[in-house]
Amino acid sequence: xxxxxxxxxxxxxxxxxxxxxxxxxxxxxxxxxxxxxxxxxxxxxxxxxxxxxxxxxxxxxxxxxxxxxxxxxxxxxxxxxxxxxxxxxxxxxxxxxxxxxxxxxxxxxxxxxxxxxxxxxxxxxxxxxxxxxxxxxxxxxxxxxxxxxxxxxxxxxxxxxxxxxxxxxxxxxxxxxxxxxxxxxxxxxxxxxxxxxxxxxxxxxxxxxxxxxxxxxxxxxxxxxxxxxxxxxxxxxxxxxxxxxxxxxxxxxxxxxxxxxxxxxxxxxxxxxxxxxxxxxxxxxxxxxxxxxxxxxxxxxxxxxxxxxxx
Amino acid sequence: xxxxxxxxxxxxxxxxxxxxxxxxxxxxxxxxxxxxxxxxxxxxxxxxxxxxxxxxxxxxxxxxxxxxxxxxxxxxxxxxxxxxxxxxxxxxxxxxxxxxxxxxxxxxxxxxxxxxxxxxxxxxxxxxxxxxxxxxxxxxxxxxxxxxxxxxxxxxxxxxxxxxxxxxxxxxxxxxxxxxxxxxxxxxxxxxxxxxxxxxxxxxxxxxxxxxxxxxxxxxxxxxxxxxxxxxxxxxxxxxxxxxxxxxxxxxxxxxxxxxxxxxxxxxxxxxxxxx
Numbered sequence: 288x289x290x291x292x293x294x295x296x297x298x299x300x301x302x303x304x305x306x307x308x309x310x311x312x313x314x315x316x317x318x319x320x321x322x323x324x325x326x327x328x329x330x331x332x333x334x335x336x337x338x339x340x341x342x343x344x345x346x347x348x349x350x351x352x353x354x355x356x357x358x359x360x361x362x363x364x365x366x367x368x369x370x371x372x373x374x375x376x377x378x379x380x381x382x383x384x385x386x387x388x389x390x391x392x393x394x395x396x397x398x399x400x401x402x403x404x405x406x407x408x409x410x411x412x413x414x415x416x417x418x419x420x421x422x423x424x425x426x427x428x429x430x431x432x433x434x435x436x437x438x439x440x441x442x443x444x445x446x447x448x449x450x451x452x453x454x455x456x457x458x459x460x461x462x463x464x465x466x467x468x469x470x471x472x473x474x475x476x477x478x479x480x481x482x483x484x485x486x487x488x489x490x491x492x493x494x495x496x497x498x499x500x501x502x503x504x505x506x507x508x509x510x511x512x513x514x515x516x517x518x519x520x521x522x523x524x525x526x527x528x529x530x531x532x533x534x535x536x537x538x539x540x541x542x543x544x545x546x547x548x549x550x551x552x553x554x555x556x557x558x559x560x561x562x563x564x565x566x567x568x569x570x571x572x573x574x575x576x577x578x579x580x581x582x583x584x585x586x587x588x589x590x591x592x593x594x595x596x597x598x
Numbered sequence: 599x600x601x602x603x604x605x606x607x608x609x610x611x612x613x614x615x616x617x618x619x620x621x622x623x624x625x626x627x628x629x630x631x632x633x634x635x636x637x638x639x640x641x642x643x644x645x646x647x648x649x650x651x652x653x654x655x656x657x658x659x660x661x662x663x664x665x666x667x668x669x670x671x672x673x674x675x676x677x678x679x680x681x682x683x684x685x686x687x688x689x690x691x692x693x694x695x696x697x698x699x700x701x702x703x704x705x706x707x708x709x710x711x712x713x714x715x716x717x718x719x720x721x722x723x724x725x726x727x728x729x730x731x732x733x734x735x736x737x738x739x740x741x742x743x744x745x746x747x748x749x750x751x752x753x754x755x756x757x758x759x760x761x762x763x764x765x766x767x768x769x770x771x772x773x774x775x776x777x778x779x780x781x782x783x784x785x786x787x788x789x790x791x792x793x794x795x796x797x798x799x800x801x802x803x804x805x806x807x808x809x810x811x812x813x814x815x816x817x818x819x820x821x822x823x824x825x826x827x828x829x830x831x832x833x834x835x836x837x838x839x840x841x842x843x844x845x846x847x848x849x850x851x852x853x854x855x856x857x858x859x860x861x862x863x864x865x866x867x868x869x870x871x872x873x874x
Contacts, residue, residue, distance in 0.1 A: 314696035321689035329745040332722035349725035411621040417856035419806040421824040422845040530715040533808040551717035
């Protein structure tokens with residue numbers, strides 16, 4: 288350390304120029320390793336996936352595939368399962384956002400004001416979010432179980448009989464949605480709670496003094512304040528729903544007859560159970576477009592909000 | 599006068615319903631684990647936990663390779679956490695302290711990693727791991743996981759570093775302390791709580807991960823708990839109490855740590871999307 292300091296006092300000009308030169312490249316030196324890592328293990332595989340969708344790659348030898356142009360895509364659009372998959376993915380995502388955000392907001396409002404035992408209630412309400420996906424799938428499979436599950440004990444007592452929750456056409460998607468809402472609504476609750484606590488109490492108070500009733504205070508003070516948060520959390524839930532694999536795969540395996548097969552489940556099955564990498568890659572391309580669309584919507588909203596706020 | 603009690607009664611009914619919906623599955627997991635399996639299918643489940651069956655449950659858990667799965671999951675989780683911290687802290691520092699060409703693009707690409715489904719790269723990674731000899735190895739699994747967990751770590755640490763005043767490192771710079779030394783010896787200790795939170799988040803990303811593990815690890819000796827537990831499904835030799843007991847042991851550390859660092863996790867997961 289003292290050596291370099293001495294060097295600097297002898298030739299100040301040269302030392303400074305070298306420092307300036309170094310400073311310019313310094314950020315890239317820092318970014319190089321982590322970014323190189325992402326290129327190698329994320330962006331290159333993603334590119335490779337897109338390239339594979341134009342080739343007849345086989346799982347037995349996935350590094351050799353012949354270019355076949357748009358054949359995979361032609362087969363994809365001719366396959367009725369593709370449209371089912373696309374529809375299921377969108378329906379599942381929209382409903383997960385709707386019910387997940389809805390229940391999370393209700394929970395946040397219910398425990399926003401202090402009451403005795405709130406800390407314990409808050410902890411219990413987070414369980415679904417904290418339990419690992421695979422464990423969640425096992426618990427719910429047992430709850431949904433046909434001959435011995437507790438949910439069917441209840442429906443039977445109600446006179447509805449025992450229901451095939453995870454493997455009937457009508458109930459498989461609702462079953463997955465129940466588990467999904469159980470998993471994501473606590474996160475929504477946490478985020479909305481944080482936003483609610485930042486609503487200035489004076490503003491609410493002032494509105495009340497001006498004669499606004501509870502509904503008016505909510506609509507004109509609280510809701511505008513938490514709206515950006517709701518938008519952000521809806522985006523996150525949408526993204527996670529498009530990505531979700533473990534719970535769907537373990538609860539229904541995408542069945543019955545493909546009725547709960549979202550894009551990621553269909554992709555994994557096509558690749559590793561039907562050994563058709565080309566078709567799987569075509570599904571991947573569609574999935575990428577879907578994910579990019581969600582991200583784009585988010586960015587447009589963010590930009591719009593930044594403009595409104597700078598006005 | 600009548601409205602206030604009615605409103606609060608309604609509120610407590612809502613809270614009660616929410617608590618049952620959120621808490622019951624976890625309670626039921628514990629209760630099932632403490633039932634004798636023959637009870638579960640014949641005379642019906644005893645709904646309250648029978649703590650007297652705990653020794654029986656421990657014996658049953660000894661019959662499944664739960665310990666090996668937990669060790670494997672721990673190795674994967676620790677590897678994911680450490681590598682995410684190493685790479686993420688450097689990335690976070692660069693994004694927090696430097697203004698350079700491409701900074702916005704890198705922020706955007708980091709955000710994109712949170713939008714891309716893991717399933718989209720599972721096939722090309724599988725092909726790549728064959729070539730690199732990383733298939734059927736815990737190291738390969740860590741490398742795959744870190745691509746998704748490192749950007750979260752980077753965002754959390756960048757946000758924490760933004761709150762550290764520049765004067766602190768300027769005095770160190772004048773003393774000719776190298777940048778990497780400033781990062782490790784000055785900045786990271788100052789934001790230790792965020793580093794700890796990022797470490798926990800990275801750990802449980804690896805602990806919970808399923809898709810990569812079930813695809814890349816064919817050898818049952820290498821399975822983490824997630825894959826091991828999933829192998830119980832549709833298999834009737836393992837008593838259900840042991841299945842639920844394993845799920846409980848797998849879930850408990852996650853529940854404890856998620857409850858401890860909940861606020862920071864929320865801040866970290868939302869930060870990338872807001873500022874990316």
